[in-house]
Amino acid sequence: MWEENSSAEPNICPNSEECPTEVSFGFGDDLELNQFDGLPFSSRYYKLLKERKTLSVWKVRCQFEEALANNQLLIVSGTAKTGRSTQIPQWCAEFCLSAQYQHGMVVCTQTNKQQAVDLALRVADEMDVNIGHEVGYTIPLETCCSSDTVLRYCTDDMLLREMMSDPFLEHYGVVIIDQAHERTVSTDILLGLLKDILLQRPELRVVVLTVPPMTDKLLRHYSSVLLISLESLCTAEVVHSNNSNKDYFFSALRLVLEIHRTKEGGDVLVFLGSAEEVHCAYSILHREGARLAGELGQMVLVVLCSGQGGLLSSLTEQSCSTKSRRVFLSTCQNEDAWWATESVKFVIDTGVQKKMVYNPRVRASSEVLQPISQCQAYIRKQLSGPSGKCFCLYSEASLHSAENSPQILESSITPTVLFLKRMEIAGLGQCHFIDRPDPEGLMQALEELDYLAALDDDGNLSEIGIIMSEIPLNPQMAKALLASCEFDCVSEMLTIAAMLSAPSCFVELPAGMSCEAVQCHRKFQHPEGDHFTLINIYNAYKQNQREQYLTAEKWCQDYFLDHSALRTADSIRSELTDTLNRIELPISEPSFGTKTNTHSIKRALLAGFFMQIARDVDGSGNYFILAHKHMAQVHPLSCYGAQSHKLGLPEWVVFNEYILSENCMRIVSEISPQVFIEMAPLYYFYNLPPSESKDILQDMLDPEGSRNRKEKKPQNAISSDANGGCAIVTQSYDRCLIQ
Structure with a gap:
């Protein structure tokens, strides 16, 4: 890594005439050098710098840098389109550089793995450095970092897992918690644990990025904390419906067709409640769009459901001519994922979402239709930009008091309790939850860990519990994998764990093709049950890879299987194998098929x-x-x-x-x-x-x-x-x- 030369002559920072905080070094002909890698800036750097200065976050740069130097904890409130997720991490990297990284580097969490990658690529471009060197990312099953990395984007769950070996985050001088309003379990735990970590490490800086409806809750949680509010974007024209939104689905489709008939330019983004609604909308609009194509131009439909990859790749893959219009059909609850697109001019928000809610009494989840939160509604209204329109298919009063429901209150917290028990061993005190988990759910989690022999007589982690916490699986599956070491079936259990951790390997098909798919899937069915069927599918996938009868994609297509899901399962299996090797657990030879x-x-x-x-x-x-x-x-x-x-x-x-x-x-x-x-x-x-x-x-x-x-x-x-x-x-x- 290039280090600062104190004898060199400082030049004025090219990034800001008002805040000359960056240092560059000239040699001979006044070339300005990048302070992070010591190389001259490229012409693209200056082009991007001009664009960066137009972002609303740039107006608070001096205020932010002064606040960061004098405060341990900051809250920055503003939408993603203000530039908060790209610019603030760069300024934090400059802050750590000014201290010669004595207190560590910068890490910025995201709730979505594809967004972590997209942001890292964008910021590396803006900083004029190579991805994987000065700027990197860590997401499940993929790491793109090096010893030179000074700014790292990662998912919130990956930072939590990192705390297993670095409980006080001593590797970092600045921790940025982005998208705090998403209220994921991992983000809430991080926000709770950082309260204690800040007391132990007075040199640490924590920056929380969120949207306005969430700021009051965070201010109450942290008591004395500095808030920096970013200038609001010019909001699009917002139209609320006064009617009941029971018929929101067909109302949304009618609006799409009406917008298309107006021939106004711009893409359309539709937020629907579930994947089933998205696929149904696709079928209807595909039929209607084909009928109107000759008169009004083509309507290009893009399906975006959770787990189907990144938004940016979908935007680039779907080309759109001047005579066509893209219609994005989304269930995406991560509204911040739309930070990079300017093409959307119309947003149709149905105001509902389907979520899985856990019931601790029966240890089961239910799919529940809920209204979206104030935070989600606020972000969606910004997405079409100042010249666009947002159609809200609900009354303005209906979301007046709707908070973003934290996932920690809607999911099983047994994995959370196992992790927190592990943190107690590391010396961290209690987690200061923004919203405390339900006592019944907490008792059920402790009871379940007790049944799994993860706790000792005093309620602390047993030796088995410590080993289980090292395995990146839910506690029940971790215990099953641990037991397989005794029963000499580790290879098969690794496959089952990987296949159940990955998305479903079965492709969802229209009703007309389902019979053919069932016939193909029957070839893999095992008389002992579904767990054994999953092993059959994985083994057949790997056998085809070895013998190369067909490409993996073609083989999966022929058998109506999801290639990306099987590829993910293969990666998870490799990661689990590495984990077992690291903690020195025996891995038996495969013997699948014997009694x-x-x-x-x-x-x-x-x-x-x-x-x-x-x-x-x-x-x-x-x-x-x-x-x-x-x-x-x-x-x-x-x-x-x-x-x-x-x-x-x-x-x-x-x-x-x-x-x-x-x-x-x-x-x-x-x-x-x-x-x-x-x-x-x-x-x-x-x-x-x-x-x-x-x-x-x-x-x-x-x-x-x-x-x-x-x-x-x-x-x-x-x-x-x-x-x-x-x-x-x-x-x-x-x-x-x-x-």
């Missing part, structure tokens, strides 16, 4: 998912879930759903997740109750709610003493005796029962 291996996989699954057991009570697919006494069905895409007539329905199953709103279990495999009795910790087993299914298990365990056993809770464990029966051995339940 012993099948039995071992089921035992490993039950070590982590023993709370997710169901029994078919009538032989027709009505499954009784033992943990909360709900009746549910198997998901139609399961091998037991589509192939029940061929494979038959198993009586006892273990499932990966239960969706309350659909009342179905996803990723289901057959188990035997004897193996469940063998693997389930007794503390959980004796706390199962009373039911006929529990009585069956009790009778299997001890027909004579089952009634007496219900009245007491012995600290014993179950293991298989030499004859294959069940024997009682003394064993504390808080240990990993995987003998």
